[in-house]
Amino acid sequence: MRRSGLLVPTTGSGLWSARSGGxxxxxxxxxxxALARFALLHAPGDRPMEYAALLGARIVDEILPSLDEPAGLAVDIATEGGSMFFPPVVGIVPDGVAVDSAEEMERRGHGG
Incomplete structure (x- = not known):
């Protein structure tokens, strides 16, 4: 995933995202x-969906940490049986923003 180029839909305010499970x-x-399958469900009217081509590493190392909330990467969500999810946990995102890092667990009062 880190070396893969991904097509990420954009909106007027940034990258397209969805919230689920906090x-x-x-x-x-x-x-x-895969993007076209998604666009059929989510594109505004008959307008083409704008997107950015980004490396997976850039998304998880730079973009997700900049969001100031738990954030993960969902890949190919409109592909039946082919979706992949990379949650905000140690080993996927930087430890400082991983929800299961010792630092985050201590901040939330769950010990460590």
């Missing part, structure tokens, strides 16, 4: 066909 999910797609 996590903000940035949605990325592995190819234009």
């Amino acid at each position: 996590v903000r999910w940035i949605c990325g797609f592995t190819d234009e066909a």
